[in-house]
Amino acid sequence: MDNVTERDPLATRIRVLEEFGKIITQIATNPELWRKLSFEAHKELCKELGEDFMDYPEFEFWFSRFLQGNFNLDYHRSSDPKARSFLDLPWDTFEKVGEYLRLYDRLELRNVCKDVRARVDNWDPKVAKICYYTVKVWSIDHKSRRESYFSQTMEIHDRFNNSNPMSFVMNVLKHPKLQLEELTIYREDQDWKKLIKRLDKSNQKLHVKKVDFAHFYRSSKIDLHFMIPGVLEEIKILFLYPKRNELSEIIESEQCQASRMLHIQSGTCPSEFPLDVLYNCPRFTLRLEGKHEDVYKPNFLKTLMNKGVVQKCVIYMLEPSDITFSPSEILKYFNEPEAMVQDIPSLRRYPIPGTNEFYELEYREEVKSRKGPGFRENLVRLERKHKPHEMAERDQVVTRRRILEEFGKVQMQIAAKPELWRKLSFEAHRELCKVVKWWNFINYPEFEFWFLRFVQGNFDLDYDRSSDPKVRPLSDLPQDVFEKIGETLELHDRFQLRNVCKDFRIQVDNWDPKVTKIYYSSANDWRIWQTSRPALYCADNFGLNENNRFRPGFHRYPISFVMSVLKHPKLQLEKMTIDLQGIMWKKLVKRLDASNRKLHVKNVEFQNRQRRANIDLRFMIPGVLEEIKMFLVDPTREDITEIVKSEQCQAAKLVYIESPIIFSQFPSDVLYNCPRFTLKFGGSPAYRLKAKFLKKLMKEGKVQKCVIYAHCQILKHFNEPEAMVPNFPSLRRYPIPGTNDFYEIEYQEKSIRLERK
Structure with a gap:
């Protein structure tokens, strides 16, 4: 009967009728229980015939x-x-x-x-604010609800797994x-990092206008990557011990670059705060504690103006209110006459x-001051603004008059020795910049x-230079x-030339760097081989001989030279050897990722003798990479799986794996999905296990070639x-069912080869 039931709808209905017959008397007595009795009858029938x-x-x-x-x-x-379903409701009704x-x-x-x-994802969640303290302490403010959602709210715990209270937050964030x-x-x-990792996997970034890292962080390693650039307007960070990098x-x-303002507050004194990092920040507010003169010295503010990146910055200095202080102590550094603003003594303007x-x-x-009546906050605001047209014209004429004044001081010397006019011009420019205390005044x-026009007797200050012939760069x-110029330049000189301007960069990037091999162990231990240079580059070169700070090829940090080589668009390496994948190497790879580049490498060797096999291959071009060599001290299944699944490994001609562990401890089953590899282990021979592994490889049918010692x-x-x-x-040959291929096993000297043919 059971078999008939499985095939015949009529037999199925007969079984339902039989179950109905068993309880018809109960239904006749209590008609209102028919649905309950029906449900129980179905359950009993499923127990007998299957779910x-x-x-x-x-x-x-x-x-x-x-x-x-x-x-x-x-x-x-x-x-x-x-039958009408819930989804058949009109759209407005559903909304x-x-x-409610x-x-x-x-x-x-x-x-x-x-x-x-x-449909639900089209509803606005109306969440205005999220505060995260810990996995067990967080709050969510809802626009249409007076009370906030808190992690301690039992009604949330009733619906969301109590063992994972963050699931509610995760659902909101996604x-x-x-x-x-x-x-x-x-x-x-x-726990927060796990949330962000899950958010990354969903390929979503948060739409946030303002983010506040509201606790004094001992580390300044703040993560912003999960928020949409441009949407994020304000970033507020409290630092305890900010680190430069x-x-x-x-x-x-x-x-940060796209935000309207970055607010930084730190208890660090100005002398210990890495102020120079802020030269590349367009908009920021900085609150520090300590003596005002430490931060208001002209160097920092004038360098900000010289760099020309900053659009607006406000610097606050908190100090006890009982300290005698005069604004002239600060403004004395900015007393250039041409920078003064009439009737506003606290204002300066620099063209x-x-x-x-x-x-x-x-x-x-x-x-x-926020800190109370016993303190005061002095501030300096620096802001880039557009000049009105009349003001711009007036400033140009004023500048030319200053040049004319400088010319007047040396006019007699030029008349006596005309050939010295260029030298005197250069010295006059230098003196003028000293006087105005502004090195790029002009x-x-x-x-x-x-100056040359004045030497030639032409004193028209209103001359329009737009009619001048174009200067040929x-x-x-x-x-x-x-290109002939490039052939005569050393690699470090090329990189220096590349940094001159964008046009040079394009041309220099078309030159083959002729780098064939790179060895990397640490930021202070690396070597680069170049076909056109007999001596190799290494970290020791920098700051000593040909690449010292007095030569044009100088790189401030030795590792920056390596980065310049790796980012070169024409780089085609024969071999790269990586001894340790330390923090600096990871930073190099991260910067490489940021430039949307992958390395053109044929052979890579990881001489990594650390315990973990945490090997990163993603920065190399799949298909170009032919050979991968790895020495793994104590590999885990997860590490090997990640390596084998990578595009680079799948496309490589051969993957060499060497490990001191015995074969039985190695997660060999992970290699069933590796097309081409070589294995070498320490310890006992393990013939039986290796033979079993080879037979399993043939059965899986994915391996193309492998060699086992x-x-x-x-x-x-x-x-x-x-x-x-x-x-x-x-030699042995095993046909592969359903194909015209076979697996060939051959014992060679000290190794056995398995190959699909």
């Missing part, structure tokens, strides 16, 4: 018909009206349902099915319509050469142009001439008569 015997809606349909006295078992359900649901109810509804999820006004992070702990990483991020813009410097004192080519040289005794495990090859005792 997939019949779904309950179908069972209930026939049960209900029998209850109504309709025993026609041949009824065809195709004539039934179509009204959503308006709380956020956690929406997220619960979202998990019903894919179609419901698509919502495609989430648009946060503010995200406050008190701790970037391991970590702060630099924050400032170089897309999020930006070659533009119609200027930097406005303003000092304010006695700002009310660049020298512009100064020399006007070096980049206008014919391509073949430029072993003794000739391993062949005794491959003595099938049909596999023997006449006259070749060390």
Whole structure:
């Protein structure tokens, strides 16, 4: 009967009728219990015939018909009206349902099915703010709800797995319509990092306007990558001990560069804060504690203006209010007459050469301190602004008059010795920059142009230079001439030339660097071989001989030279040897990723003798990479799996794996998916295990070629008569079912080879 039931719908309905007959008396006595009795009957029948015997809606349909006295078992359900589902609700009705649901109810509804999820994801979650303290302490502010959602709220725990309270937060963060006004992070702990990792896997970035890292972080390693650049307007960070490299990483991020303001507060004194990192930050606010003169010295602010990157910055200095202080102590560094602003003694304006813009410097004192009445906050604001047209014209004429004044001072000397005019011009420019205390008050080519006009007796200050013939730059040289120049330059000189301007960079990047081999162990231990240079480059060269700071090829940090080589678009390495994948190497690879480049390498060797086999191959071009050599001290299954699954490994011609461990301890089954590899182990021969492994490889059928170091005794495990090859005792051949291929096993000196042919 069971077999018939599985095949015949009529037999199935008969079984339902039989179950109905068993309880018809109970239903007659208590008609209101028919649905409960129907459900129990279905459950009992499924116990007997299996869970997939019949779904309950179908069972209930026939049960209900029998209850109504309709025993026609041949009824065809195709004539039934179509069943309406929840998803058939009109769109506006569905949205009204959503308006009455709380956020956690929406997220619960979202998990019903894919179609419901698509609709729920179109509802605005109306979450305005999220605060994260720890995995057990967080809050979510909802626009349409007075109270916030807290991690301690029991109603959330009832719906979301109590063992993982962060699942609610994760569901909110992954919502495609989430648009946060503010995200406050008190701790970037391991649980938070797991959340961000899951967010990365979903290929989503958070739509956040303001982020506040609200706790004094002992480390300045702040992660911003998971937020959308451009949307993020304000970043607020509290630092306890800021580190130069970590702060630099924050400032170089897309999020920081595109934000409207970066607020930094630190208890560090100015002398210990890496101020120079801020030269590349467009907009920032800095609050420090200590003596005002430490931060308001002219060097920092004037360098900010010289660099020309900053758009706006405000620097606060907190100090006790009982300290005697005069604003003249600060403004005395900015007393250039041409920078003064009439009737506003606390304001200075510095023109930006070659533009119609200027930097406005303003000092304010006695700002009310957040720390209380016993303290004051003095501030300096530096902001880049556009000049009105009239102001720009007036400034140009004023500058030319200053040049004319300098010319007047040396006019007699030039008249006596005309050949010295260029030398005197250069010295006059230098003196003028000293007087105005502004080294780029006017660049020298512009100064020399006007100086020469005055030498020639032309004193028209309103002359328009737009009619001048175009100056021919070096980049206008014919391509073949430029390439001949490149052939005579050393690699470090090429990189120096590359940094001159964008046009040079394009031309220099077309020159083959002729680097064939790189060895890397650490930031201070690396070597680079070049075909056109007999001596190799190494870290010791830098700062000593040909690459010292007095030569044009000098790199401030030796590792920066390596980065310049790796990022070269024409680099084609024959071999790269990596001894240790330390922190600096990971930074190099990260910068390589940021430039959207992968290395063109044929052979790579990891001489990594650390315990973990944490090997990164993703920065090399798959297909170009032919050979991969690895020495693994104590490899784990996860590490080997990640290596084998990589595109680089799958496309390589051969992967060499060497390990001191014995074969039985190595996760060899991971290699079933590796097309081409060589294995070499320490310890006992393990003939039987190796033979078993080879047979499994042939059975899986994915390996193309492999070589395992072993003794000739391993062949005794491959003595099938049909596999023997006449006259070749060390050869075996195994046909692959369903193909015209076969696997060939051959014992060679100290190794056995398996190859698909």
